[in-house]
Amino acid sequence: MWFGKKLLMFGFVCATWISVSRECGLGQTSINNRCQDYDECEEKPSICGNNSNCINTNGSYYCQCLSGYKGNHGKTNFTAVEGPCIDINECTENLHSCGHLAICQNQIGNYSCICMSGYIKNSSSPGNCEDINECKEAEMKNEHICGEKGSCENTNGSYWCKCETGYTNYGNERTQCSKLSCGRFSVDNKPMQLLGGLADMLSMMRNSCLTLSNPTTSDEKKADGEALLEKLLTATDSILSPGPVDSSEGVTELLGAVENSILLIGPQLIHNKTKIETTQTDAEIAVQRGMTRPTGAIHLTNDHASLSTDWTAAAGTGAYPGFAMAGLLSYKNLEGSVNRSFEELEQQEPGPSFQIFSKVVSVVVSNPSTQNLSHPVNITFRHLQDIKESPELSYICAYWKEKGAWSTDGCSQQQSNATHTVCTCKHLSSFAVLMALYPMEPNFGLMVVTxxxxxxxxxxxxxxxxxxxxxxxxxxxxxxxxxxxxxxxxxxxxxxxxxxxxxxxxxxxxxxxxxxxxxxxxxxxxxxxxxxxxxxxxxxxxxxxxxxxxxxxxxxxxxxxxxxxxxxxxxxxxxxxxxxxxxxxxxxxxxxxxxxxxxxxxxxxxxxxxxxxxxxxxxxxxxxxxxxxxxxxxxxxxxxxxxxxxxxxxxxxxxxxxxxxxxxxxxxxxxxxxxxxxxxxxxxxxxxxxxxxxxxxxxxxxxxxxxYSDLSTTNPSSSQSxxxxxxxxxxxxxxxxxx
CATH class of the missing domain: 1.20.1070.10 (Rhodopsin 7-helix transmembrane proteins)
Structure with missing residues (x-):
């Protein structure tokens, strides 16, 4: 369109020149019977187009591109017929002066230099960048960039945190040091000794915890998260494979040990989402790392249950250590071990009998305050059997308390059908769906008949x-x-x-x-x-x-x-x-x-x-x-x-x-x-x-x-007949x- 208009204008000028050429020269016009130069640059719009300057000459004109632009045909001086000016990409043509610590970003008619992460523009040389001393800036702001038990050391373009003994940042150098409570994996408890294999599992996790919390331990000796998670679930299989757990105390100790172990293993996982299935368990863990607190939804699922929450609930509202984690663990055969201990429920709702009607599921998050979540979590359970709705039964969302009993505090049923039940809980623990069987009214007619x-x-x-x-x-x-x-x-x-x-x-x-x-x-x-x-x-x-x-x-x-x-x-x-x-x-x-x-x-x-x-x-x-x-x-x-x-x-x-x-x-x-x-x-x-x-x-x-008289008077022939x-x-x- 632009080229067509310029071509018509150029044709009009040529026609004018032809018409006056008989009296004046090319590029001139007759004013008061005198031939004078015609200034093509005064035409509106400009005959040279945008991003260019028009320069008039005696009897003609030429165009020049502005700084940061070049002619379409590579000429310095050109006319309107030879095309408009186009942008010069200084970044690809290496015409910038950003330096090796900055990234060149092209702009229309210009370019800009953006410093890499960990660097800032040098005030004396705007095109160059210099290192940011994050440790010094944090000290000036009285901030603990590495946590209270971590020391900050500046590096070129970054920094890293060195943790004291008993603290770790799980190998993430720019993460705050968190305290490791290796004592929670102690094996000096009697219930643990009663549950075969649990002491060995806790001993393994304690050794891993002590190794991780020792700053002198080399990286080669620290186990990666995926391998450690597989060892944990294998140890859990060896505990549950022989059959149901006999005591409620043993179930409580097992659930607590597995949850604490996942909290230790989660930040060590390499991938953002890890899923492992064994003969007795099915686990999926999601991890987010970074300086900024993560946001967004979390969806974890397996064959027996699914978890829906968000990263705000998983990370918590307190100090953010640089990572957040959410895990869903389903036990495939644990329902037989916990199909008891309904005393608290029977006191709250006397009359019905209770039984486990789903797989037992544990939900683990990095939020240290799981007893009062900012947002409730939704857990969808798959029923063990498909049963049609009946007035004689109802589904109850319950969690396993530390004292070894089922309770409904903080959990409620959101919706339910013949195959699934959705539970909403304001705190986290191990959960399951219970089926409450209400006694049927006796059939009086059948009782009488029987x-x-x-x-x-x-x-x-x-x-x-x-x-x-x-x-x-x-x-x-x-x-x-x-x-x-x-x-x-x-x-x-x-x-x-x-x-x-x-x-x-x-x-x-x-x-x-x-x-x-x-x-x-x-x-x-x-x-x-x-x-x-x-x-x-x-x-x-x-x-x-x-x-x-x-x-x-x-x-x-x-x-x-x-x-x-x-x-x-x-x-x-x-x-x-x-x-x-x-x-x-x-x-x-x-x-x-x-x-x-x-x-x-x-x-x-x-x-x-x-x-x-x-x-x-x-x-x-x-x-x-x-x-x-x-x-x-x-x-x-x-x-x-x-x-x-x-x-x-x-x-x-x-x-x-x-x-x-x-x-x-x-x-x-x-x-x-x-x-x-x-x-x-x-x-x-x-x-x-x-x-x-x-x-x-x-x-x-x-x-x-x-x-006797009757017998004696009987006729023999008649008797024989x-x-x-x-x-x-x-x-x-x-x-x-x-x-």
Whole structure:
């Protein structure tokens, strides 16, 4: 645009020259019929452009660039056609006089000299720089640039601090000397000696601390931060790998030792952010160094938790030693060691039971005043399990106090969902999310059904036990199985009714849970033997018998072995805060529910084969039995036998899903009335047993003399026909009773 305007102006001047050339020379104009020079430099805007001077000549003109500029074509004198003036970069063309202690910075038409860090412009020679004596300036201002226990020594362009024994600047020469408290790594405490491996870890950190605080120690002997952090976490793994920590004091000592060690290691880290993961821990540490206090947000995260805070809270408001640190450490398996000590919480909020519901997390910052932070920190925890919201539970943010107990002081829940909980805390320590389980309101209907059904079952089981024990006409392998099934079921129902809710004392509750585990397993094991015996009777040999010793070994030995192994592996799983039964938290419930499922599947197999074979025998043994009678007998015995063989436990699988009251009632009714079903199925529906009952009651109710007269007047032929008829009926009912 500029060049176009100048070209038009130049063309206009040329045209003027041509028009007057006939009378005046080139670059002249006619004034009062006299030829005079035309001054092109008076034109506005200037014909030479910016950053230049226009010089008029007789009949012409030329342009010259100002100082710091040069012509576009490299000419000293030029015209408007040859282009504008451009800036000269004195820094790249080495036309400056800044000296070796300053940095040249180009400007439009000029340049400036900026002194390097640690230098200032020389007043006598503005282009040169001289060293700043930071030590002398700090002394004049009465400032401790190296801290109270550090001596400042000036160097060319900088300075460095020399610390006294017991103080260090962690290898950062321009950092204030900080006091090292190596005594906090002392091993002369009894709780530390109780926790294996903790004394060795503290001894290692104490030696590192003493080495760091000794000013005569060479840099080669000082361990770098990353290597020392890896050694610390490896030592922590060796402490936690054997299993849960037994005492609360040991947990407190371990957490405190690790936090103090990270405070020592953090300033020695080389990188601004360091992340290390081991089998037991997951650590991430951020460090900022410099003379000015850092600002901005901090975000640290791992698979179990995340930390959100800022550098103002991490560095503190007091004296700034030249570095700031923030660390997040997650313990992968420590929750099992601290899933106790809820006494303080139970006093504050009586009623619910508490349990750890996240990984234990430690937050460490360089701020010496962590009990009253200027800004609260936000910690987001990942739940150990995904559980839908329920009025029976809530999530609580808590920290581990030095006395070895959980507390909620200064921590509050900000928000929570099925997978995560965000906690806001005004102080720093080791934190976790606790799940508060509020006791559910008892279902009055289920309680009535359970107690009434168990009372009926206990009465029926007593009658069944007496029948199977003293009724001689039905003695055999199946009767032995029925007898001991009833004994196990009687003991299980009796213990359940009397002790299921007696959670105190804890040892008694564990015994009740173990006894219930044994006897209920005995019930389903004898049910399996019932199915096996039915299979043998119908499929293999119709009148098969098994020695009682083998039955006892299987019926009582198998449940005893399962209970003993379960008690050895998971002793803490026996007894819950509300019931004396198996805990659902550690998988121990599958030591009961697993055998139940296995036996139910086996019994289904035996039941199907037995029914199929027996249906064939019905047709061959009873050809005159009507079809309707066959279907009726088959259906009644099949349904009853299905209940006896334990298929009702299938409904128990659906109890793991809440909100199914119909299933709860079905399961409760069927299980509480098992004793009554056994009595009805194997006593009242058995003709032999009914005859034994009739004979027993006739002995009590009928006079002795009358019974003899009745026997003597009986017609022999009539008696023989009745016996034959009874034998035929017994054969018909025998096949149905097998089911």
């Amino acid at each position: 107690k009434l059904g168990l009372a009926i079952s206990l009465l029926c089981l007593i009658l069944s036990i007496l029948t199977f024990k003293f009724c001689r006409s039905i003695q055999g392998t199946r009767t032995t199985i029925h007898l001991h099934l009833c004994i196990c079921l009687f003991m299980a129902d009796l213990i359940f009714l009397a002790g299921i809710s007696q959670t105190k004392p804890e040892g008694g509750c564990k015994f009740v849970a173990g006894a219930l585990h044994f006897f209920f397993l005995g019930v389903i094991t004898w049910m399996l033997l019932e199915g096996v015996q039915l299979y043998r009777m119908v499929v293999l040999v119709f009148n098969a018998t098994v020695r009682p010793l083998y039955l006892f070994a299987a019926g009582y030995g198998t449940p005893l072995a399962i209970v003993v192994i379960s008690a050895i592996i998971r002793p803490e799983g026996y007894g819950t805060p509300h019931h004396c039964w198996l805990s659902l938290d550690n998988g121990l419930i599958w030591s009961f529910f697993g055998p139940v499922c296995f036996i139910v599947i086996l019994n289904v197999f035996f039941f199907i084969i037995t029914v199929w074979k027996l249906a064939q025998k019905f047709a061959s043994l009873n050809p005159d039995l009507s079809k309707l009678h066959k279907i009726k007998a088959f259906t009644v015995t099949a349904i009853a036998q299905m209940c006896i063989l334990g298929l009702m436990w299938v409904f128990g699988a659906f109890l793991f899903q809440a909100g199914l009251p119909a299933v709860e009632y079905i399961f409760t009714i069927l299980n509480s009335l098992q004793g009554a079903l056994v009595f009805v199925m194997h006593c009242l529906l058995s003709k032999q047993v009914r005859e034994e009952y009739a004979n027993f009651f006739s002995c009590i109710c009928t006079p002795q003399k009358k019974r 009745q016996v034959q008829k009874a034998m035929l009926e017994n054969n018909e009912e025998r096949g149905a009773a097998i089911l």
